[in-house]
Amino acid sequence: MKVLVMSDTHGYLTNAMKAIEKNPDVEMIIHLGDYCRDVADLEQLYPDKKFEYVYGNSDFGVGTVEVEKTLEIEGRRVFFDSWSQIFGKVGSGAYYCQGRVRKCAYCTLWSYTYSVD
Secondary structure (H helix, E strand, C coil), X not given: CCEEEECCCCCCCHHHHHHHHHCCCCCEEEECCCCCCHHHHHHHHCCCCEEEECCCCCCCCCCXXXXXXXXXXXXXXXXXXXXXXXXXXXCHHHHXXXXXXXXXXXXXXXXXXXXXX
C-alpha cells in the first residue's frame, strides 16, 4: 500500500491537492495535524482515499480527534502524532524510541516540533 503523509495545511488545500494528484496510486493519506479539519474537505474531494489524522497544535475545537495514533499498515505498526510534548522535552532520539518501544512501531511520524524550557 502506498501512503502519503502531509501536515500543516492550515486551510490551504492547493498543495495537498497537488500532492494527492501527483500520486494517484496512493491508497491512504495520513495528516499530521494543523489543520486536521481540512481532512473533511479532502475526503469529499477524494472519496476513494482512506484518511487518517491527528490533532495538531493549531487544531482547536475539533472534538474528539486523537493527539496520537498507532495504525497497522500491511502488518507494520506505524505510530504518529504532530506535536508531541515528549518530543519537545526529550528530543528526537527519545521520541523515536517512544514510538519504537512503547508502541512497538516499525515507523514513527511527526511534524511540528518545539523546545520546552
